[in-house]
Amino acid sequence: MSRTSALNECRPSFARGLWALTRRELKKWLNDPVMLVMFVLQPLIWMGLLGKSMRIDALFSAGNINMPSQIPIPGNAILSPRGLSEVVLDGKALSQIFANLGSKIMQNTFGVTDYFSFMAIGMVSMIVMTTTMFSGMSIVWDRRLGFLDKVVSTPVSRAAILFAKVLNATLRAMFQATVILALAYILGLKLSSTFTLLNLLGVYAAIFLMSVGLSSVFLAFSIRSTRMERPMQFISLITMPLMFASNTFFPTHLMPDWLQPIVKANPLSYLTDALRQLTILPMDISAIIWDFIYLGVFAGILSVIGLILSWRYLTR
Amino acid sequence: MREDVIKAENLTKIFNRSVVAVDHISFSVREGEIFGFLGPNGAGKTTTINMLITVLKPTEGTASILGYDIVREANEVRKVIGVVHQEYTADEDLTGYENIMLCADLYGIPRDVARKRALELLDLVDLTAFKDRRVETYSGGMRRRLELACGLINRPKILFLDEPTLGLDVQTRAATWEYIRRLKEEYGMTIFMTTHYLEEADALCDRIAIIDHGKIIVVGTPGELKDSLGGDIITISIKEEEDVTDIIKSIENVKEVRKENDAYRVKAAYGEVTAPLLIEALRRRGFTVTRLSLTEPTLNDVYLEYTGRAIRDSEESKEAFRMHRITLRRARGG
Numbered sequence: 001m002s003r004t005s006a007l008n009e010c011r012p013s014f015a016r017g018l019w020a021l022t023r024r025e026l027k028k029w030l031n032d033p034v035m036l037v038m039f040v041l042q043p044l045i046w047m048g049l050l051g052k053s054m055r056i057d058a059l060f061s062a063g064n065i066n067m068p069s070q071i072p073i074p075g076n077a078i079l080s081p082r083g084l085s086e087v088v089l090d091g092k093a094l095s096q097i098f099a100n101l102g103s104k105i106m107q108n109t110f111g112v113t114d115y116f117s118f119m120a121i122g123m124v125s126m127i128v129m130t131t132t133m134f135s136g137m138s139i140v141w142d143r144r145l146g147f148l149d150k151v152v153s154t155p156v157s158r159a160a161i162l163f164a165k166v167l168n169a170t171l172r173a174m175f176q177a178t179v180i181l182a183l184a185y186i187l188g189l190k191l192s193s194t195f196t197l198l199n200l201l202g203v204y205a206a207i208f209l210m211s212v213g214l215s216s217v218f219l220a221f222s223i224r225s226t227r228m229e230r231p232m233q234f235i236s237l238i239t240m241p242l243m244f245a246s247n248t249f250f251p252t253h254l255m256p257d258w259l260q261p262i263v264k265a266n267p268l269s270y271l272t273d274a275l276r277q278l279t280i281l282p283m284d285i286s287a288i289i290w291d292f293i294y295l296g297v298f299a300g301i302l303s304v305i306g307l308i309l310s311w312r313y314l315t316r
Numbered sequence: 317m318r319e320d321v322i323k324a325e326n327l328t329k330i331f332n333r334s335v336v337a338v339d340h341i342s343f344s345v346r347e348g349e350i351f352g353f354l355g356p357n358g359a360g361k362t363t364t365i366n367m368l369i370t371v372l373k374p375t376e377g378t379a380s381i382l383g384y385d386i387v388r389e390a391n392e393v394r395k396v397i398g399v400v401h402q403e404y405t406a407d408e409d410l411t412g413y414e415n416i417m418l419c420a421d422l423y424g425i426p427r428d429v430a431r432k433r434a435l436e437l438l439d440l441v442d443l444t445a446f447k448d449r450r451v452e453t454y455s456g457g458m459r460r461r462l463e464l465a466c467g468l469i470n471r472p473k474i475l476f477l478d479e480p481t482l483g484l485d486v487q488t489r490a491a492t493w494e495y496i497r498r499l500k501e502e503y504g505m506t507i508f509m510t511t512h513y514l515e516e517a518d519a520l521c522d523r524i525a526i527i528d529h530g531k532i533i534v535v536g537t538p539g540e541l542k543d544s545l546g547g548d549i550i551t552i553s554i555k556e557e558e559d560v561t562d563i564i565k566s567i568e569n570v571k572e573v574r575k576e577n578d579a580y581r582v583k584a585a586y587g588e589v590t591a592p593l594l595i596e597a598l599r600r601r602g603f604t605v606t607r608l609s610l611t612e613p614t615l616n617d618v619y620l621e622y623t624g625r626a627i628r629d630s631e632e633s634k635e636a637f638r639m640h641r642i643t644l645r646r647a648r649g650g
Binding site: 150 | 397399402404405419423424425
């Protein structure tokens with residue numbers, strides 16, 4: 001039979017489809033003020049409670065060391081100078097010495113003198129991770145409610161369907177990271193002297209890489225789940241180990257030897273390090289480059305795997 | 317001349333290498349007709365539609381839509397068809413208008429054209445007053461109409477309707493039929509629909525394929541299908557005492573005559589045509605017809621004849637149906 005001429009007005013484009021589907025997700029999200037408030041509240045509570053309560057730097061402060069004003073030391077404990085029967089140390093001065101030593105310890109351990117700054121940046125990468133994963137979950141609903149069926153029966157590019165999900169997750173993660181950074185700054189985050197506004201671009205680039213890689217794989221996992229429970233369980237299963245087997249809340253070099261290789265393989269460590277280098281630490285260029293290489297490779301491999309698996313599912 | 321706009325040959329879908337959902341079916345749909353797939357839940361109707369709309373790939377066989385192959389030219393197919401799914405697929409958090417515009421974006425319809433058309437379609441399905449309300453506030457009937465409007469945004473040549481009135485009450489169902497007829501007249505589309513409601517198939521479809529266990533059992537117009545059962549039953553009584561069996565038998569289309577008490581029970585094809593002929597013939601010989609009734613066989617009788625059971629019986633028990641759906645879903649998901 002002869003071909004009826006196709007409707008020439010349909011010109012499905014990747015960009016338009018991608019933007020339409022992404023805008024839909026963002027609209028849903030922005031239309032829900034309660035969700036937005038909770039989005040902001042969650043990191044605020046974490047930072048306020050964990051960051052401000054765990055004042056590790058206070059362990060070493062003068063107030064905590066609290067020496068008596070005079071400390072008698074028996075003569076035999078002193079090797080030199082000989083002949084003295086007893087030495088009396090000035091407690092106040094000693095406290096000061098310890099306090100100075102404390103900030104040295106903080107500096108060596110965390111790279112900064114206050115734990116809050118260290119933790120707040122860890123918080124950013126943690127939120128990036130959870131936001132990314134939770135956003136990917138919406139595809140389960142799209143499937144169950146039939147929305148996905150409708151979308152795949154239109155001529156929109158299959159890639160646009162997948163990338164819209166990834167882009168949505170990434171934009172949300174970036175938005176949240178911005179909110180946390182702003183809040184942390186208000187709450188007393190100390191930026192390093194090497195920080196410039198240009199560094200923020202680096203921050204977003206690092207978050208972008210992490211989000212793209214993680215959400216692609218998570219998408220592949222969610223798109224095959226018929227129930228919400230599975231991805232939920234998966235998130236709670238992997239969040240904790242990823243978080244604590246990384247430098248998010250504690251520096252790697254003080255961790256036990258068996259844990260260190262895991263921490264060093266954990267992409268979250270690289271994200272956190274990149275973010276710290278760019279904001280609170282005096283920037284170490286070689287470390288930053290290494291962080292970005294790792295994140296780039298991570299994002300590349302995972303998004304390829306994730307998108308191939310999802311693609312297969314969409315074109316059954 | 318009417319062309320075949322959908323052609324399916326040996327279309328087959330096997331899930332997980334074991335669940336045969338659609339079993340080598342072949343059929344064709346002509347331009348401008350409403351073609352119905354009638355069968356119980358789980359007969360393979362939705363799976364067939366999903367293959368035709370390029371959402372599922374057939375395991376075996378093929379089909380073409382307006383000459384485009386559903387596998388090799390899937391994207392061309394998608395451009396010329398409209399789909400209204402069984403579920404409500406609209407995004408509940410968006411308004412009716414936003415939903416239609418989202419569809420337009422997916423089809424890549426120029427914005428100005430899309431805007432005009434969206435308003436036109438909303439008007440067609442009587443949703444203009446509700447266009448800026450979120451879909452979550454819509455009733456079932458309104459949602460169904462919105463789905464129809466979304467399915468039409470690309471001015472499809474062929475519209476696929478999967479169980480268009482599933483779960484709607486009787487009144488809303490009748491109203492939805494009206495909308496479907498209106499769409500067909502307004503745009504002269506070919507419509508492929510599935511249903512498990514006999515009344516719906518009878519009221520809307522030009523031709524029906526009865527499908528059961530993944531196989532097409534019979535295809536024909538509702539009239540043909542009913543006539544294939546041997547025709548209508550005309551019961552006729554006359555004032556006179558004489559036996560008129562031979563007169564009745566001589567009339568065209570009459571297949572069988574039985575005298576029961578005072579009445580004659582006549583089995584005839586095309587009852588509505590034959591009955592007047594019958595009256596005419598009897599009157600010409602001087603008989604007075606006192607009573608006449610015409611009973612047409614229903615699609616239920618047709619269904620009974622071809623599948624060996626009534627459509628209501630063939631709906632498996634709720635539990636069995638649920639299990640079947642779960643198996644299918646798993647199979648599709650994996």
